[in-house]
Amino acid sequence: MNKNSKFNAAILIIGNEILSGRTQDTNTSTIAKWLNSLGVKVEEVRVIPDVEKTIISSVNLLRKNYNYVFTSGGIGPTHDDITSESISKAFNLSYEKHEEGYKILEAYYKPGEFNDGRQKMIWMPKGAKLILNPTSGAPGFNVENVFVLPGVPSILKSMLGGLKNQIIGGKPIISKTISLRTFESHIADSLTNVQNKFQDVEIGSYPFFQAGKLGVSIVIRSDDPNEIDKCCYDIFDFVKSKNIEIVNRD
Amino acid sequence: MNKNSKFNAAILIIGNEILSGRTQDTNTSTIAKWLNSLGVKVEEVRVIPDVEKTIISSVNLLRKNYNYVFTSGGIGPTHDDITSESISKAFNLSYEKHEEGYKILEAYYKPGEFNDGRQKMIWMPKGAKLILNPTSGAPGFNVENVFVLPGVPSILKSMLGGLKNQIIGGKPIISKTISLRTFESHIADSLTNVQNKFQDVEIGSYPFFQAGKLGVSIVIRSDDPNEIDKCCYDIFDFVKSKNIEIVNRD
Numbered sequence: 001m002n003k004n005s006k007f008n009a010a011i012l013i014i015g016n017e018i019l020s021g022r023t024q025d026t027n028t029s030t031i032a033k034w035l036n037s038l039g040v041k042v043e044e045v046r047v048i049p050d051v052e053k054t055i056i057s058s059v060n061l062l063r064k065n066y067n068y069v070f071t072s073g074g075i076g077p078t079h080d081d082i083t084s085e086s087i088s089k090a091f092n093l094s095y096e097k098h099e100e101g102y103k104i105l106e107a108y109y110k111p112g113e114f115n116d117g118r119q120k121m122i123w124m125p126k127g128a129k130l131i132l133n134p135t136s137g138a139p140g141f142n143v144e145n146v147f148v149l150p151g152v153p154s155i156l157k158s159m160l161g162g163l164k165n166q167i168i169g170g171k172p173i174i175s176k177t178i179s180l181r182t183f184e185s186h187i188a189d190s191l192t193n194v195q196n197k198f199q200d201v202e203i204g205s206y207p208f209f210q211a212g213k214l215g216v217s218i219v220i221r222s223d224d225p226n227e228i229d230k231c232c233y234d235i236f237d238f239v240k241s242k243n244i245e246i247v248n249r250d
Numbered sequence: 251m252n253k254n255s256k257f258n259a260a261i262l263i264i265g266n267e268i269l270s271g272r273t274q275d276t277n278t279s280t281i282a283k284w285l286n287s288l289g290v291k292v293e294e295v296r297v298i299p300d301v302e303k304t305i306i307s308s309v310n311l312l313r314k315n316y317n318y319v320f321t322s323g324g325i326g327p328t329h330d331d332i333t334s335e336s337i338s339k340a341f342n343l344s345y346e347k348h349e350e351g352y353k354i355l356e357a358y359y360k361p362g363e364f365n366d367g368r369q370k371m372i373w374m375p376k377g378a379k380l381i382l383n384p385t386s387g388a389p390g391f392n393v394e395n396v397f398v399l400p401g402v403p404s405i406l407k408s409m410l411g412g413l414k415n416q417i418i419g420g421k422p423i424i425s426k427t428i429s430l431r432t433f434e435s436h437i438a439d440s441l442t443n444v445q446n447k448f449q450d451v452e453i454g455s456y457p458f459f460q461a462g463k464l465g466v467s468i469v470i471r472s473d474d475p476n477e478i479d480k481c482c483y484d485i486f487d488f489v490k491s492k493n494i495e496i497v498n499r500d
Binding site: 018044048186 | 270434
């Protein structure tokens with residue numbers, strides 16, 4: 001288990017469309033924010049192609065290294081949807097029709113419309129636990145610590161809510177942002193001092209351009225609100241003494 | 251070397267802000283599209299935290315497995331910018347002031363403004379080749395097949411142009427998209443037949459929601475325009491016989 005934090009996760013985005021640059025991934029951000037609220041920190045993301053051996057090796061590596069693995073993409077009805085079969089192979093489980101899933105989709109579609117293509121969507125690793133889909137019927141599934149979700153962002157989002165009780169996390173990770181009208185190099189030393197004083201708080205510094213003006217957002221993250229407050233206090237201290245304009249804080 | 255394609259690359263996004271979900275990565279898409287136009291296919295993307303040993307191990311693995319590695323993030327002046335030093339360690343090169351880079355930034359800033367924080371930005375692995383930055387002065391760098399770029403999207407974009415001559419690729423990868431008013435399950439079998447016939451063409455199928463209506467985008471990719479044309483012809487064939495509306499093609 002990775003030692004960086006108590007409860008951690010990896011995200012595996014499966015799909016040629018992300019690697020080609022055609023489609024902008026947004027599922028990473030959706031899953032990461034949701035996991036943060038449950039006290040789980042995402043420590044790695046991989047984007048891989050629809051290639052069986054790559055899916056198998058990635059899933060097997062990540063599920064050993066992290067508490068949770070969330071996959072996105074490749075569970076639809078077409079030829080390029082090979083995630084479910086690949087994950088069956090990763091777990092050495094037979095790939096078969098899920099009885100409960102079959103009943104759900106049989107009820108979801110009009111009589112005669114539950115065709116072979118659609119039936120492919122309920123083929124899963126034997127014994128998989130369904131992840132219900134309130135948007136478009138076809139469920140995802142969960143085997144051990146691996147949660148298999150679709151690639152379409154709105155559908156993925158709608159399925160996360162139902163998973164809440166299956167995730168054991170720590171205290172929610174809180175994030176504060178202080179945006180300043182300054183340059184990174186102007187505050188680098190002061191910020192290093194604050195980071196050295198608060199070792200358990202993660203302090204990030206990110207330059208931005210907004211309405212034609214430069215600035216720096218300082219992001220402070222921790223599961224301890226008191227530590228965040230103390231850290232912010234020290235930041236405001238040097239901001240005041242350097243006479244830096246505060247653009248925004250949230 | 252990965253056998254999936256002749257000229258391939260991996261992208262390594264370095265930054266806690268992407269993993270936390272706070273910031274939406276867009277550099278993957280920018281780099282991937284640019285590489286496609288040069289005939290290089292991105293076959294893996296990793297997003298990792300600002301942790302030295304993770305950066306070192308990821309860079310060393312990816313540079314062995316792919317023709318090119320592009321990193322993004324962590325080369326600014328603040329405490330959380332540890333990419334350059336980590337990459338020096340990955341290559342077992344000393345981390346030192348780059349003389350040419352120093353001169354560039356000395357000329358870029360007003361007298362007296364080239365402070366310690368800013369000088370940090372020209373510390374690099376010994377012998378690194380500069381990647382010039384037409385937007386904000388501070389250069390990236392290149393060691394062997396690893397290209398180190400900043401995280402700010404507009405700056406990264408402005409630096410890619412100057413790299414064109416350093417990338418050896420194959421024929422540009424061409425992509426055609428045919429968007430249909432249908433469901434994936436309605437075309438799955440026909441699409442499988444087309445894919446089986448054109449093994450060297452990559453055919454992807456992606457459901458979409460647009461203006462409240464469902465549809466499927468079929469994306470055909472190859473470096474051979476003739477193969478793409480033949481493949482599209484077969485797709486239009488079944489689209490016509492199934493009486494499916496074509497929403498868009500490009």
